[in-house]
Amino acid sequence: MDLSAIRSRLAGSEGRLYWRSLGELADTQEFREYLHREFPGQASEWNDPKGRRQFLKLMSASLALAGVGACTKQPAEEIIPYVRQPEDMVPGRPLFFASAIPFGGVAQPVLVESHMGHPTKIEGNPQHPASLGATDTLTQAAILDLYDPDRAKTLTHRGEVRSWGAFLTDMQKALSGQKATQGSGLRFLTGSFTSPSLAELMASILRDYPQARWHQYDAIGRDGARMGAQQATGSAAAAVYHFDKAAVVVSLDADFLTCGPGSVRYQKDFASRRRVTDERKEMNRLYAIESTPSLTGAKADHRLVMKASDIEAFSRQLSGALGAAGAAREEGAAPPVASAPDAARFVAAVAKDLQAHRGASLVVAGEYQPASVHVLAHAMNQALGNVGSTVTYGGSIEVSPVDQAASIVDLVKAIDAGQVELLVILGGNPVYSAPADLRFSEKLSKVALAVYHGLHVDETAHQCHWNVADTHPLESWGDARAFDGTVTIIQPLIAPLYEGRSASEVLGVFTSQPDRRGYQVVKDYWARAFSGGAGWTIRDSGGAAFKDADTFWRRAVHDGFIAGTAIADGGPATPFTAAPRVTPATGEAVTETGAALGAVNTLANPTVARRDAGTVPSRPAAPGPGGRATVRAQSQLPRPTGEGNPPAAPSAAAPDAAPQPTQARAEGGLEIIFRPDPTIWDGSFANNGWLQELPKPLTKVTWDTCAWISPGLAAERGLQDGDVVEMKYRGNTARMPVFRVAGHPTESLTVFFGYGRRMAGRVGTAAKDAEPFNAYLLRTSDAPWFGNGLEIFKTGDRYLLATTQEHHLMEGRAPVRVATIDQYRNEPAVVREQVHSFPRTLTMYPDHTYEGHKWGMAIDLTSCTGCSACTIACVAENNIPVVGKDQVAAGREMHWIRVDHYFSGDINHPETYHQPVPCMQCENAPCELVCPVAATAHSSEGLNDMVYNRCVGTRYCSNNCPYKVRRFNFLLYQDWTTPSLEPMRNPDVTVRSRGVMEKCTYCVQRINQARIDAKRDGPAGRRIRDGEVVTACEAVCPSDAIVFGDLNDPESRVSKIKTQERNYGVLEELNTRPRTTYLAALRNPNPELERTAGHATTEH
Amino acid sequence: MASKTAYAPPPVIEPGHTFGTVTEQISAIVLTRRHPYSWFFGLGVGFMLAMVLLMSITWLLIKGTGIWGVNVPVGWGFAIINFVWWIGIGHAGTLISAILLLLKQDWRTSINRFAEAMTLFAVACAGIFPLIHTGRPWLAAYWLIPYPNTMGMWPQFRSPLIWDIFAVSTYLTVSLLFWYVGLVPDLATLRDRAKSIHLRRIYGGLALGWRGSARHWERYESAYLLLAGLSTPLVLSVHTVVSFDFAIGIIPGWHATIFPPYFVAGAVYAGFAMVLTLAIPLRVLYNLQDFLTMRHLENMAKVMLVTGLIVGYGYVMEAFFGWYSSNQYEEFMILNRMTGPYWPFYWALMFCNIFTPQFLWIKRVRTSPVLLFMIAMVVNVGMWLERFVIVVTSLHRDFLPSSWGMYWPTRWDWMTFAGTIGLFVTLFFLFIRVLPMISIFEMRTMVPGAKVKGGKAH
Secondary structure (H helix, E strand, O other), rough: HHHHHHHHHHHOOHHHHHHOOOOHHHOOHHHHHHOOOOOOOOOHHHHHHHHHHHHHHHHHHHHHHHHHHHHOOOOOOOOOOOOOOOHHHHHHHOOEEEEEEEOOEEEEEEEEEEEEEEEEEEEEOHHHHOOOOOHHHHHOOOOHHHOOEEEOOOOEEEEEEEEEHHHHHHHHHHHHHHHHOOOOOOEEEEOOOOOOOHHHHHHHHHHHHOOOOEEEOOOOOHHHHHHHHHHHHHEEEEEEOOHHHOEEEEEEEOOOOOOOEEEEEEEHHHHHHOOOOOOOOOOEEEEEEEOOOHHHHHHHOOOOOHHHHHHHHHHHHHHHHOOOOOOHOOOOOOOOOOOOOOHHHHHHHHHHHHHHHHHOOEEEEEOOOOOHHHHHHHHHHHHHHEHHHHHHHHEOOOOOOOOOHHHHHHHHHHOOOOOOEEEEOOOOOOHHHOOOOOHHHHHHOOOOOOEEEEEOOOOOHOOEOOOOOEEOOOHOOOOEEEOOOOEEEOOOOOOOOOEEEHHHHHHOOOOOOOOOOOOHHHHHHHHHHHHOOOOOOOOOOOOOOOOHHHHHHHHHHHHHHEEOOOOOHHOOOOOOOOEEEEEOOOOOOOOOOOOOOOOOOOOOHHHHHHHOHHHOOOOOOOOOOOOOOHHHHHHHHHOOOEEEEEOOHHHHHHOOOOOOOHHHHHOOOEEEEEEEEEOOOOOOOOOOHHHHHHHOOOOOOOOOOOOOEOOOHHHHOOOOOOOEEEOOOOOOOEEEEEEEOOOOOOOOEEEEOOOOOOOOOOOOOOOOOHOOOOOHHHHEEEEEEEEEEEEEEEEEEEOOOOEEOOOOOOOOOOOOOOEHHHHHHHHHOOOHOOOOOOOHHOOOOOOOOOOOOOOEEEEEEEOOOOHHHHHHHHHOOOOOOOOHHHHHHOOOOOOOEEEEEEOOOOOOOEEEEEEEEOOOOOOOOOOHHHOOOOEEOOOOOOOEEOOOHOOOOOHHHHHHOOOOOOOOOOOOOOOOHHHHHHOOOOOOOOOOOOOOOOOOOOOOOHHHHHHHHHHHHOOEEEEEOOOOOOOHHHHHHOOOOOOEEOOOOOOOOHHHHHHHOOOOOHHHOOOOOEEEEEEEEEEEHHHHHHHHHHHEEEEE | OOOOOOOOOOOOOOOOHHHHHHHHHHHHHHOOOOHHHHHHHHHHHHHHHHHHHHHHHHHHHHHHHHHOOOOOOOOHHHHHHHHHHHHHHHHHHHHHHHHHHOOOOOOHHHHHHHHHHHHHHHHHHHHHHHHHHHOOHHHHHHHOOOOOOOOOOOOOOOOHHHHHHHHHHHHHHHHHHHHHHHHHHHHHHHHOOOHHHHHHHHHHHHHHOOOOHHHHHHHHHHHHHHHHHHHHHHHHHHHHHHEEEEEHOOOOOOOOOOHHHHHHHHHHHHHHHHHHHHHHHHHHOOOOOOOOOOOHHHHHHHHHHHOOOOOOHHHHHHHHHHHHHHOOHHHHHHHHHOOOHHHHHHHHHHHHHHHHHHHOHHHHHOOOOHHHHHHHHHHHHHHHHHHHHHHHHHOOOOOOHHHHHOOOOHHHHHHHHHHHHHHHHHHHHHHHHOOOOHHHHHHOOOOHHHHHHHHOOO
């Protein structure tokens, strides 16, 4: 072998070259021969008669010797792991890396647990202001998306595998055609994103091809909020709420606790104002005015139900009562709220309460309400002096925000006009999720060349020529901004599992540097930003400048975010600026700002845009590089010019001009409300078994969608849960099984997006009969979230809905104990006395004393919102299998922590409570007594341990568990065969086989890890500190409702919480003495609205 | 009938029989080459169902208990229901053999043999269920049976499931011994009467060298009496222990002190119903009206009536204490049984087990084989329903409403159940073909001649 020849070959190759052997590298004649001969050693001998004889002889001899050989002892072989140990990597110990999972383009900051190079579990990034250690369900489930065996695996062209080079060639060819027309046939379709480096790429492309167009469309878009803030402030802006400063919160159909990119932080802040301690018996008060029942509404102290289209009328009334801008023009003439007769009383009481908390109150408009409601909410906040305290405004974190409804209409029109020659779709799944009236699927087939970049081979992928497999955020470099503007770095945890390319690599193809890898794109961008590019000011968390770019980069990647980039801290709006052009001749960088691109990407005036997006005169939307001075919202909000005179914007929001289809189209029938699915969102998580099996809030339905109707409407139409109805709306038809939900507006019906997928993979693809259960079939571009004129017809078909909870009433048993804050303040024993329990002195036996630790848990039901993040976190941590719909229907779901849901009170105005139920780890455990083989036994630290190896599966423990928290592997639920799922499992937790009982262990593997650490600390070891063991459910909880710790330590958080008077054990009267106890749900009703608040207190 | 004035019990055996005719008639059933077609038919049906059992167990071992309808909250379903049902049926045989022997109820001799066989087969069917109900029976053997092992692990003796193992296996062993010991003289008879050398050898081996000498008889009598004494407490203990499976639990509807006596009475009730179910067709099929007289049927009907009343008392007390405890879970449990989703099962149970047996107060019913057969069948169903109600309705709605659920058996549940009936029928038909279904030598002592000769010889 000629080494120098090899070296030259290596130098000549592009990118990383993989070679199987040195022989291949040298590419010798012998090697080629070796490759082409199937049995290189003997093959020719077989054909040669002389050689064959020899061969047979040898073969028989070797067979004979093989027998002899079997008798000999194999030599011992030593396996040496890691001759050179990688730094920080200790076998058996996980490493944590900061990263982010973008959701709707907005970063969800995370810390990812990695075992020997395999990411296995996602936690929140405790230092990041958007997380503070918590995450939501969708982010928790991202780990399964990474290992999803149905992901798009490689680059294909019309279904055939192609090389990246072939793709590049084809794109270059198409682009060279576009060069002549300045890219007039080039179109991009993406969701909204906040990534500064992607923004730069996009800006560069649009600079190079000035006639090219970039369209944005999110199926679950935030057009209402976007345009509301725009109209209220006069520029592209985003509102950031500060619930930790709000004593009174009014939600106008807003599900801020569980929906939207900021919900994790919002939940944390909201809970912090709601948490009652012995020292502080104060709570915030939440009024929810809403249509479709949401988890935020469930948390509300007062909930007023009305049609979605009536929210605006209510807002107007409330606004008028507050003397705020917006309603003033028609003061006294605000339309009555037809669907809520109680509204007037409500308005008066809420207005009074808000006035009493000026500067410490907050009005939040719903994500799915039109801009007009947002404008009213902003005006009310302004009038109440909340701006600057509970709500701040700042530059938009979204790159070049546009009216997305208009943007996709625009694209379709362009396709119709034959203007689109090359369409690049990055993410999303428009064939499935675009408004039905656009007939996107049809249109897409007219495009000459369509490129799709996505994580799955989905409906859109099947219609595009080129399919580029996306990389998962856990395997690619990137950046994104969190909801508050904090720039968050996405770093890969693992090399791409398949031949995927990240979005920046795909966009890069259309720039002058088509072969940059994602790492270079991100790092180059931030290196330039460090030296003052694009308006960023880079400081460390202490406010000091970094030593050099490298220190900054290492810090940013390590922490996962860049300190001080939050909008409130002076971070700019995400710049939409092209990269400096490197002119080949001089090498000089030429900078062009995004302002020049403004004409291309605008936030069009919504009132006109809806009608004809193509012809609107538009104004530049991308704000210039924002500095500290421009950010604080007070300075941006226009001052009211006079008493009752609205600021400039609301004139556009008057009901006649507002994009409010319902009034114009009031043709009778029912109101249809669209919502994203609570677990699989817009359908992009459809192939995620964890999310599919996560019981949806309030209904506890898994694996399927259903149309929500009120019990009243159900009775009127003779509908039962699971009856399939046909829905006719604006000429479109869909079907869906109905489900009765207490507290749903009677005149409305809610459908959820995300189901009826035709090509989603083995988990998410709908069965034939469930294909019409697709809410997108009904959605039109002019009324994205609600509209009148729905007709429903009972088909007579029944559809099986698998629920994990069939009974939603407490039956007077008070598993959830409820009191008002006033009752509790005056008489703290009110909680304890709700159930008659027996004194502990009744037992003959002395208490067992625990010498070391004694673990326990407390769950605050006042804080818990029922978001179910704990369930998913537990699934990820403890290798809990997905069982499938039929098994859930049979009552065999495996979740170790479930979130129970109870209604109480009036069926039309119910109170809703949530209760996470893990194992109670009873002191007198009924399960331990009846196990014939001692497979469940008490540990020395008080846990009910499960010994899987000893379990024979009598299921007696489950029968005898009064809390029914035990789960049995009735079948082989674990997937033992799919290789891609193997690295996902937590190596610290046994993977259970069939026939074995399992249940919550209080994350005993984490306890043991902490114990090992404590023992190794110092010569004699030490005690495990409080907070050192954090269970998966506790870690993820955005409300900090779950607290775990040592009950033997009187100073531990859990011990202190348990001393509160509202601490109680469920079913204490059975003398099981549960370790997991609950803090009663406290409510803070307004005395003036006591009548509606009275149900709970009388019920129990 | 004839003896209305001076009461004397009607004879156990119809007049006109001698030792020879008794021996001839009973042993001929076994030793003949020809057999009624109905036997082949019955065996065929039973055998097919037994194959269904084999198939369903095989599938269970391959797939796991998920093929059944069990879930959380109802962790026990058909397996435990059928186990308790079969064990209950298995009570009559030993009760008849042992307790009635000790009470010197000589009418028992006509029925004890096949009642004991029935017991054994019922217990065999019952025994299948605890073995397979975990879906991994090999582990049950490994962990549940106490033996000194290197792991230093014993079973957990506080669990009633461990008590079950001892109770049922002891019962099976003693019942088997009792039955076999009682068979020995008859096996000798068959050995003596068999014409084929092979049969003689087989029966001879099984007869353990019985020659009928006075010493043999003397030892036989004492052994039989001792075994009867041993079995008597077992009759009471087995179902008491089985009832502990429920009573030890804290689930409302299980956690009740009334369970042991109520279960034992229920077991006797079910056992006699099954004996009647078998005896009535058999006496017609094999012309045994002379040996299984109306007196037998009537006596068994009376036992059923008495135990049925005890069981009825149990039901009433369960409901009463549900209310009297003023424990909301107990109250709800009984209300849920009566009016919840499984109400048809509860009321069917009441109909079968309380209402129907009241007809047995009427002598005309007690002496009508057809009506008795029908009532016995109804009671068989009723006792199955009782176990269903106890197992399922208690579990499906226990303490926390959030975990309430429903249980419906799957086809594999039904196939397994039907399969054990098939196994039972198969074993029983084989038994009547190869062994005397009525004790020959004991029947001989019932022939009037025996009394005269014996006098007070005992």
